[in-house]
Amino acid sequence: MFFQIAIDGLLTGMVYALVASGLSLIWGVMDVLNFAHGEFLMLGMYVSYWLGFLMNLDPLISWIASGVFCFLLGVLTYKLIIQHTLSGPSLSALLATFGLSMMLKNIALNRFSPNFRILTGTLLDGKRIFLGNIVLPLPQLITSIFALVVVFIIYYIIKRTRLGWAIQATAMDKSAAELMGINTEKIFLLVFGLGGLCVGIAGGLLPSYLAVHPEVGGLFSLIAFVCVAMGGFGSIPGALLAALLIGLVEALSGFYIAPVFKYVAVFGLYLLIVMVRPKGLFGW
Amino acid sequence: MKYGCFVILLFQIIKSCINIFFSLKELFYLSYLILPISTVTILNYYLISANFKLKTEGGVRKYYKSFYLSLENILIFLRRKTEVNFCKKISVIVLTVLLAVTVASGAAFAQEKVIKIGTLFPLTGSVALAGTRCKAAVEAAVEVINNAHPEIQVPLAGQEGILDGYKIVLVHADHQGKADIAKAEAERLFNQEKVYSIIGCYNSACTAPASLVAEREGKIFMCGCSSSAALTERGLEYFFRMAPTDQTESLEFCEVMEWMNEAKGANVQTIGIIYENTEFGKHAADEGKAAAAAAGFEVVADVPFSPGATNMNSEVQTLKAKNPDVVFGACLGGDYTLWVRTMKQMDWLPKMCLNYCTGYQDPVITQQLGDDANYFMGGTGYAPEFAELMPAVAAVEKIYEDMVDVPFDSDSIQEAVAVLILAQAIEKAGTLDYDAVRDTLYANEWDSPLSMGGKVAFVPGGQNSKAMSMITQLQGGEYKRVYPVDLATDEVVFPMIPWNER
Numbered sequence: 001m002f003f004q005i006a007i008d009g010l011l012t013g014m015v016y017a018l019v020a021s022g023l024s025l026i027w028g029v030m031d032v033l034n035f036a037h038g039e040f041l042m043l044g045m046y047v048s049y050w051l052g053f054l055m056n057l058d059p060l061i062s063w064i065a066s067g068v069f070c071f072l073l074g075v076l077t078y079k080l081i082i083q084h085t086l087s088g089p090s091l092s093a094l095l096a097t098f099g100l101s102m103m104l105k106n107i108a109l110n111r112f113s114p115n116f117r118i119l120t121g122t123l124l125d126g127k128r129i130f131l132g133n134i135v136l137p138l139p140q141l142i143t144s145i146f147a148l149v150v151v152f153i154i155y156y157i158i159k160r161t162r163l164g165w166a167i168q169a170t171a172m173d174k175s176a177a178e179l180m181g182i183n184t185e186k187i188f189l190l191v192f193g194l195g196g197l198c199v200g201i202a203g204g205l206l207p208s209y210l211a212v213h214p215e216v217g218g219l220f221s222l223i224a225f226v227c228v229a230m231g232g233f234g235s236i237p238g239a240l241l242a243a244l245l246i247g248l249v250e251a252l253s254g255f256y257i258a259p260v261f262k263y264v265a266v267f268g269l270y271l272l273i274v275m276v277r278p279k280g281l282f283g284w
Numbered sequence: 285m286k287y288g289c290f291v292i293l294l295f296q297i298i299k300s301c302i303n304i305f306f307s308l309k310e311l312f313y314l315s316y317l318i319l320p321i322s323t324v325t326i327l328n329y330y331l332i333s334a335n336f337k338l339k340t341e342g343g344v345r346k347y348y349k350s351f352y353l354s355l356e357n358i359l360i361f362l363r364r365k366t367e368v369n370f371c372k373k374i375s376v377i378v379l380t381v382l383l384a385v386t387v388a389s390g391a392a393f394a395q396e397k398v399i400k401i402g403t404l405f406p407l408t409g410s411v412a413l414a415g416t417r418c419k420a421a422v423e424a425a426v427e428v429i430n431n432a433h434p435e436i437q438v439p440l441a442g443q444e445g446i447l448d449g450y451k452i453v454l455v456h457a458d459h460q461g462k463a464d465i466a467k468a469e470a471e472r473l474f475n476q477e478k479v480y481s482i483i484g485c486y487n488s489a490c491t492a493p494a495s496l497v498a499e500r501e502g503k504i505f506m507c508g509c510s511s512s513a514a515l516t517e518r519g520l521e522y523f524f525r526m527a528p529t530d531q532t533e534s535l536e537f538c539e540v541m542e543w544m545n546e547a548k549g550a551n552v553q554t555i556g557i558i559y560e561n562t563e564f565g566k567h568a569a570d571e572g573k574a575a576a577a578a579a580g581f582e583v584v585a586d587v588p589f590s591p592g593a594t595n596m597n598s599e600v601q602t603l604k605a606k607n608p609d610v611v612f613g614a615c616l617g618g619d620y621t622l623w624v625r626t627m628k629q630m631d632w633l634p635k636m637c638l639n640y641c642t643g644y645q646d647p648v649i650t651q652q653l654g655d656d657a658n659y660f661m662g663g664t665g666y667a668p669e670f671a672e673l674m675p676a677v678a679a680v681e682k683i684y685e686d687m688v689d690v691p692f693d694s695d696s697i698q699e700a701v702a703v704l705i706l707a708q709a710i711e712k713a714g715t716l717d718y719d720a721v722r723d724t725l726y727a728n729e730w731d732s733p734l735s736m737g738g739k740v741a742f743v744p745g746g747q748n749s750k751a752m753s754m755i756t757q758l759q760g761g762e763y764k765r766v767y768p769v770d771l772a773t774d775e776v777v778f779p780m781i782p783w784n785e786r
Contacts, residue, residue, distance in 0.1 A: 001605060008597040106408075114412030116618045118625075118652040126628055126783065137629035209629065211621040211652070215410050219594050254598025255605075260561045260588040262598055 004134050005255045006248060011137075011144040013247020015202060018147035019220050020227035020239040021154055022198030028234020029171040029191045031090065032082060035097040038221025039104035040196055044070045044203020045212045046112060052119045052207065060123055063146070063204025070200025071193045078192035083185075108214035116211040124208050139209040143202075150201050154194065155236045167191060171234065226270045232283025241281060245269070397450040399716065401426075401703070402473035404466060404484030404494055407458035410592045411487065411617050414646070417688055417696040418486050418508065419456060424684040425700035426452045429707045437676040439708050439731050446711040452703070455479055459490045463563075466490035470497040480716065481506060483702050486695065488512035489563035495523045502718055504725075506706050507746075508699030511641045512567040516747035522722055524742055526698040526705070526735070528751040530568040530614075530640055533663040534575035537612060537638045540661075540755050540767050542579060544636070550778055552635055556585030556608030558599060558623065560615060565591075568614040568640045584608050591619055596626045604632040613639040613662075621649055624656055628783050635779035638662055638755070645694040650758060658760065659780040663753040665694035665736055667763035670754075673771070676733030694753065701734045 023037050034040075044066040051062040081100060085093040119125075127138035158164035169177040170187045178184050210216065227246060231238025246266050253265035273281065403422050406415035427433075430451045433441040445451045455477045459466035466485050473479045474497065481504040485491040491510040498505035504522045507515065513529035544550035557572050559565035565588065576583050585606035589599045600623070603611060611634045615623045620643025627633060639662030643649045647668070650657045664670075668691045671678060680700065681692050692700070705725070710716060713724040729741040729750075739750040755767035757776055764774035 001601070005598065005601055008595075008601065012595050012597065109408060109412065114408070114416055115648055116413065116621055116652060118621055118654075120652070120654040120656070128629065128631055135629075135631050140629065209625060211618050211625075213410075213413075213618055215412070215592065216618075219592055223594065250595075251598050251601075255601050258588070259596075259599040259602060260590060263590055263593075 001133075001255075005251050007134060007136065008140075009248040009251025010244060011140045011247070012250065013244040014144035014147040014151075015140075015206070016220075016223050016227055016246055017151050017240045017243035018202040019199055020224040020231070020243050021151050021236050022195035023221075023224050024228045024231065024234060024236055024239040025154065025158075025191055025198070026195040027228060028236075029167055030082075030086075030188055032086075032093045033097065033225075034077075034192075034195065035094065035221075036077065036101035036104060037195070037199055037224060038217025038219075039101045039108075040070050040073060040199045040217070041203045041206075041220055042108060042212070042214060042217035043073065043104060044200040045207050045210070045216060046108065046203075047200075048204040048207045049117050049119055049212045052122065053117070058123045059119065059205050059208040060142070063201050066204030067197050067200040070196035070203065072196070073200075074192040074194070074196025075189055077196070078189050082192065083188075086188075105214050105217075112214065114214060116213045117207075118211045119207045122208050137209070143205040143208065146205055147202060150198060151236065151240055154198060155240075158236065163190075223266070226267065228280075230270050230273050230280055232280030235280070235282035238280055238282030397445070397447070398453045399446075399450050399710070400453050400455055400477060400479045401706075402455045402457060402470075402477060402479035402482040402484075404457045404459055404469055404473065404482050404490070405486050405699075406461040406490070407456070409461035410619075411461050413617055413648070414695060415458070415461075415486050417690070417693065418484075418699040420684055420687040421508075421692065421696035421700040422483050422703050423454065423687060424680055425703040425707075426454055427683050428680055429704065433679070436679040438680060438704065438733050440704065440711065446707050447714070447716070450710075452707065459485055459487075459494070461487050461490065463487075463489045463493050467493040467497060470494035474498070474501050474503060480504075481706060483508065483699060483706075485510060487562070487564060488515060488567065491515055492563060495520060498522055504706065504718060504722060506702035508702040509641060509695040510564070512564050513571055514563075514567050516745040519745060522718065523746040524702070524705070524725060524748070525746055526701045526740065526748050526751065527641065527665060527695070528663070528753050529747065530564075530571045531575075532751065533640055533753065534568070534571040534612070536663055536753065536755060536767075537572070537610075538575045538579035538581065540638065541581060541610060541636075543767065543769075544776070544778065548776070548778060550635070552581075552609035554582050554584045554606075554608040554610070556587065556603050556606055556611045556634065557583060558585075558587040558589065558603060558611060558613050558615065560591040560619060561588040562591060564616075565614045568612075572612045581610075585611075589615075589619070591616065593619070593622070596622050597630075599623070600626045600630050600632065603627075603634075604630055607632075608634055610634055610636045610638060613637060613642060613644070613660075615639075615642050617643050617646070617649070620644060620646075621653060624653055624660070628656055631783055633780045633782060636661065637780060641665075641694060644758075647690055647693055650761060654761070655786050656783075658758050658786070659777050661755060661757045661766070661776070663694075664756040664763055665751075665753045666692055666697045666734075667694070667756060668692075669756075669763050669765070669773075670736070674733065674736065674738075680734060697734055701732055701740065704734065705730050705732060705740050 026034050047066040047069045048059050048062040051057040081096050085096045124139040129136040166182045170184045227239050227242040231242035249265050250262045254262035405418045428441045432444045457469040483506045485494050488510040495505040499520045507525040509527040511530045513531040541552050555576050557569045559569040587599050587602050637660045644662040709721050709725045713720045732740040736752045740748050741750050743749045756763040757766045765772050766776040
């Protein structure tokens with residue numbers, strides 16, 4: 001039973017990692033906390049749901065559309081809102097994203113109603129892999145593998161490509177990066193878009209096993225914030241490790257202590273880690 | 285136009301103050317007294333401040349004129365032909381007309397016979413779907429009461445309004461599923477909106493504090509579907525609840541288990557309870573445990589969870605590890621779908637699954653879950669399949685369906701019953717006096733074609749002693765009546781069909 005619980009926890013953790021990596025990227029480069037991250041996820045899920053419902057597109061395909069949609073949403077958010085707040089006090093960008101989150105959630109409530117929408121009859125629906133006594137639900141497994149791959153691609157881009165170096169340079173010293181000829185405006189735009197892309201891909205795959213409704217992003221974004229803070233602001237490996245840790249703690253404490261304590265354990269662990277390492281596991 | 289803005293602002297402040305300190309009826313008389321005086325005084329202030337060289341005194345007192353002097357000033361101003369800018373003159377006339385119209389409309393509103401009733405439901409948040417439906421159910425019932433619908437076989441449907449022409453006007457509020465907001469909104473509804481009564485709140489956790497506000501105010505609180513038994517055990521005088529409680533349902537569940545053992549040889553002995561960690565869930569679980577103990581069944585798994593979670597893996601794994609024969613479920617809305625789908629992913633089902641007043645009864649969730657929703661069971665106060673038992677529902681349901689595109693469910697229909705019973709009580713009492721209406725509510729047995737059993741009567745504490753529900757099982761996406769036996773239409777499918785055989 002222990003292995004079953006641990007695997008469940010790791011699968012959940014990988015999805016948290018994908019949601020958190022976008023958030024971490026934006027924070028690391030721009031020092032902006034995107035409070036609307038959960039709502040980006042929710043809209044990504046709606047895109048996937050509607051494509052599945054109206055055009056019979058499986059989440060295994062429609063994640064591309066969700067990713068592109070959230071990428072554009074991120075770009076637009078930067079262009080229309082964040083860009084104008086960056087010159088003001090640091091709180092204004094944060095409050096602007098908070099306002100955006102309220103707006104997006106209420107638009108979804110108004111347009112899509114509070115109905116819980118479920119995609120049934122998807123390719124992976126109800127499929128499982130049995131490894132002895134261990135059951136691996138295929139929708140979660142595929143989503144988690146996707147999440148892991150996307151996180152690694154993002155990490156690769158940041159660490160191994162010229163674009164990634166430009167992003168890192170901008171994150172370290174914006175003025176110096178500009179003097180080196182880097183167009184930091186474009187970098188910011190791209191980073192916000194990439195943040196949206198990560199959460200959009202997660203949102204595109206989640207409807208294969210989760211119900212879609214306007215409030216669905218709330219707890220995901222809260223846990224993503226904890227992952228980012230626990231892993232160290234701006235560190236993608238940190239966010240990944242923290243997300244896996246959170247998934248494991250959530251599953252094990254939920255089973256061995258009591259399900260109602262699982263979030264107590266998660267947030268307790270977070271408090272413990274920031275007390276010992278205030279900058280998070282990989283923070284600098 | 286800054287003076288114009290100032291005048292309108294001041295007028296609104298006066299109106300709000302009157303609203304806060306006086307009731308609707310007093311406002312009606314006061315509006316005739318205060319508003320003309322304030323209109324004249326404000327206009328006078330406007331003229332003097334605009335420096336039109338009218339009759340003034342020195343110092344601060346120059347703005348505080350007697351009513352007569354103020355009126356004189358205005359007349360002097362209007363007679364002048366040369367010194368005053370034409371536009372300014374027009375602006376004064378427009379302001380006068382505006383104020384006069386507002387006074388007139390205020391008076392007209394006061395003259396119209398209305399009873400304001402507040403609705404307090406979760407219109408946003410994780411159970412917004414249920415809240416929106418409850419609100420629509422109340423609106424449907426009010427439509428039946430306010431306008432003549434001779435074709436509808438429900439008390440008061442044939443006439444227009446109550447108490448010789450009083451119409452009900454609804455004021456909606458949203459508590460977001462949060463107890464503190466429910467309390468604050470109840471206070472706002474009573475003190476600022478001046479509602480006569482509140483219908484709500486769906487979540488038991490919100491109904492508890494909101495109904496205490498009503499009790500303190502000595503005003504009536506009508507609760508449709510909040511099912512925590514504790515709500516009617518507080519000894520409140522002005523609180524009335526229509527739906528059966530979790531206690532009733534728990535006893536019914538154990539009765540079904542005993543019947544299954546005797547009649548079907550089911551041999552079900554152990555129970556697991558999964559419930560959200562809220563007022564509703566905890567009370568449902570307590571009642572479930574008490575009923576199980578009384579009936580001699582063993583509770584082997586006690587699984588509370590935080591509502592709105594991202595996953596329910598550990599909850600389902602805990603149930604799976606304990607493997608109870610029967611599971612009692614108290615999971616609302618999205619949590620219900622998550623729970624059912626997680627059980628499918630974990631490839632586990634109990635032999636029988638009985639649900640309280642939860643996502644199980646939601647026809648949209650059932651439709652969305654498709655085949656996965658089948659073979660679950662639960663207490664049901666109303667489902668479209670009950671049409672033959674409750675023939676009067678169809679006509680009211682049509683009005684409701686026009687609003688939300690789904691038929692009534694067990695919860696929303698109780699909110700419609702709450703309004704209809706309150707309106708009947710006011711009509712019978714012949715007055716809006718709270719104590720008289722409360723006493724009338726207690727003293728009578730009410731015809732309620734929208735309730736199963738057709739009657740509503742209250743016992744001290746406010747519980748509807750005639751509240752009933754039936755045990756249904758979802759088969760082929762329809763709520764089939766399986767217990768009590770004399771009202772059953774179908775055989776219960778036992779044990780639940782495993783996921784891989786569906």
